[in-house]
Amino acid sequence: MSDKLTTKYDIDGDTAIVYFKGMIDEDSEFETIKGLSNKTYIFDFDEVSLINSCGIREWVNFLETIPKDVSLTYRNCRQIIIEQINMVHGFIRTGACVESFYAPYYCESCDEEFKVHLKSVDVKDSKAPVVTCSKCQKSELEFDAIEQQYFQFIK
Amino acid sequence: MSNHLELLNQLFEPIVLVDKDQRIVHYNHNFTTFSKLSPRKLKKIEKFSDVFISVDKKIDLVKIFSEATSENKTVLSMEGEVQFSDSLESYVVVVKIIPVKSNEDFQYLICLNDLSIEKNIFDKYKVQVSELKNSYKQLVHADKLKSIGELTAGISHEISNPLTIASGSTELLEIFLESGDVAGNIDEIREAIENIQSSLLRINKITLNMKKFVYKDDEKKEYVNLNSVLNSSLELVGPSFAQQAVELKFESSKEDVIAYANELRIEQVLVNLLKNALDAVVLANPEKRRVTLSLDTSNDGEAIFIKVLDNGSGVEGSITDQIFNPFFTTKEVGSGTGMGLSLSSQIIESHQGTIIHQDNIGAGSIFTIELPGVELSSYLENESTISNLDAISELKILVIDNEISVLNLFSSLFQDESISIIGSTRPLEALNILDKLDVDVVIADYNMPEMNGSELAKIIRDKGNDVPIVYLTSEDFKQKFLDDKKKLNISSVIIKPFTKQSILDSLNLSIGDSNE
Incomplete structure (x- = not known):
């Protein structure tokens, strides 16, 4: 099955919620959403499987077609998206906000990794929120990345 | 040192610093992002070569690390496909290991250049x-x-x-x-x-x-007489011209105009041009309806000119720079695809030639095709093959014979070898080529209308050119080789009818002698 990027969107008043699925790479096109003229865009990255430097270039070019006065929100950002947000200038436009994202955690008791869904507002002073393991229900999960680097985008 | 580490953290390239035992001393943020190995996992790794496996076995990290540490020099790996531990994703990388002096000892910067994209x-x-x-x-x-x-x-x-x-x-x-x-x-x-x-x-x-x-x-080129190619084109279009009462003239300056070309592709170009000329003349309907096809060469034989002249409706000035564009047509929908001139232009370009349009004096158009002469075009065709080869040990042989079937035979016999054949049908033009190009051997038919082998060899030697010369002749003229062997330093003789092996034997003899 092809993992080529597909986009679909829902319109709710002035807001367009855009859902991305698949790989954001050199073959990605954003034509279906370029013509939208909403005041607010919410980009949902929950089903994005991969993003590479060519995809970032396409994404940045797409962002430049959106008028500056449009409000942008990034939602359900996968770890790969957060990593790009932290590394690439222009991936998240000035004024845009990351509403929610996934962060890597680890349970020593279960010896298992988890991608935990967090809201940006729950992160204070670049400290990873305390999360209990959903599997063993006992252990506190260890944050499995460097906090200062991972939560850089929130600054 | 902490300043240097901070500097590493700012770099886009994934970088790891290890000691002489490959224990990880430091890694930058991009390394964790690239490898998808968290700090927790990296802490458990005893030596760096455990971090990834070389999927295609092209990167032997242990070997290159050993080379870097033993000789304290920067070492670069081949490009190879790697997978990081616990991951199914693979990347194409080049690994560079750079020794770095740290206090009294050496540490090693391992840089990964990601070429996957x-x-x-x-x-x-x-x-x-x-x-x-x-x-x-x-x-x-x-x-x-x-x-x-x-x-x-x-x-x-x-x-x-x-x-x-x-x-x-x-x-x-x-x-x-x-x-x-x-x-x-x-x-x-x-x-x-x-x-x-x-x-x-x-x-x-x-x-x-x-x-x-x-x-x-097929796209194969061979030595062809353009007179017969043009005549074939005329036979195809002739009936249409006759039907429309348009005179079709053919003028050729020489009986034999030899080119190294794809006969059918050139015919296709001519059919396109002649059909266009016919349409233009019918549209304009002048009193005397005429199209002329002409064939000529430059004085030095280095260029061949084919012209199609008509006294038809001509091409409007506003569109002359578009007529060779794909899908451009002045005809109504369904009457023309607009591909004829575009394809013709590409075909001529693939022959290292040009095609241009000019207005004819009075009325109508002239389309002029310029092709390189046979020697130059066979050289250019072979040069493009040579430049694609990894091993540069191509032997360049200039074959001079007025029979194009002989030149085509040489081309066919050696098309898959590391031997490049440049053909010429005329000794005088071959001499021009020798003045401009270095060839490794000259094989010349002894009996040619313009001059014989001895006369050709004498001119070459008088110019101070000591290129090995081989005569190509029948048994009857073998004595000429024996006479000229010492006098004109003729290396060898190939007796007709010849085989590929006899040519190779002769070449071995000639190259061997020249190396001495």
Whole structure:
């Protein structure tokens, strides 16, 4: 099955919620959403499987077609998206906000990794929120990345 | 040191710093992002070579690390495909190991250059180029079919003439046979039979010509006489011209104009140009409807000119720079695809030539095709092959023979070898080529109309050129080789009829002597 990027969107008043699925790479096109003229865009990255430097270039070019006065929100950002947000200038436009994202955690008791869904507002002073393991229900999960680097985008 | 580590953290490249035992001392943030190995996992790794596996076995990290540490020098790996531990994703990388002095000891910077995207795009590019080439071939074929479709009316008219003659002659034969007086009408009977035979031959030739034009399709070039190529084109379009009462003239400055070309592709270009000229003349309808096809060469033989001149409607000034663009047409929808001139232009470019349009004096157009002379075009064709080879040990051989079948034989015999054949049909033009190019051996037919082998060899030697020369001749003229062997330093002789092995033996002898 092809993992080529597909986009679909829902319109709710002035807001367009855009859902991305698949790989954001050199073959990605954003034509279906370029013509939208909403005041607010919410980009949902929950089903994005991969993003590479060519995809970032396409994404940045797409962002430049959106008028500056449009409000942008990034939602359900996968770890790969957060990593790009932290590394690439222009991936998240000035004024845009990351509403929610996934962060890597680890349970020593279960010896298992988890991608935990967090809201940006729950992160204070670049400290990873305390999360209990959903599997063993006992252990506190260890944050499995460097906090200062991972939560850089929130600054 | 902490400043240096901070500097590493700012770099885009994934970097790891290890000690001489490959224990990880430091890694930058991009390394964790790239490898998808969290700090927790990296803490557990005892030595760096445990971090990834070389999927295609092209990167031996242990070996290159050992080389870097033993000689304290920067070492670069080959490009290879790697997978990081616990991950199924693979990357194409080059690894660089740089020794760094730290206090009294050495540490080693391991830098990973990620080439995955370049490789991916390159692979896609190759696929797309291959698809484009296929599409181009299909377009060329479609253009041919369209041409034949347009010429069919004229061609079927052309066939009906010999059919009528054959039919009439058959009726006559019936009459003579029914009369019972065969002996008394023997001359008329013979004439009728001859008429039938020549008519059938003519029909066969017309249909074979059409079949060859439509169905034969390869890109191979060979030595051809352009006079016969142009005549074939005229035969295809002639009936259409006759039908429209347009005079079609052919002017050629020489009997033999040899080119290194794909005969059918050149014919396709000429058919396109001649059809366009016919349409233009019919549209303009001048008093004297005429199209002229001419063939000429430059004085030094380095260029060949083919011109199609008409006194038709001409090309408007505002569109002259568009006429060679794909899909550009002035005809109504359904009447022209707009690909004829575009494809013709690409075909001529693939022959290292040019095609231009000019206004004809008075009215109409002149399309001029310029092709490189046979020596230059066979050299250029071979040079493009040479530059694609990894091993540069191509032998360049200049073969001079007025028979193009001999040149084509040499080309075929050595097409898959590391031997590049440059062909020439005229000694004087071959001498021009020798003044400009370095070749490794000259093979010359002894008996050529312009000059014989001895005369050619003497001119070469008088110019101070000591290139090995081999005579190509029959047994009867072998003595000439023996006479000239010492006098003109002729290396060897190839006796006709020759085989590939006899040529190779002769070359070995010639190259061996020249190396001495």
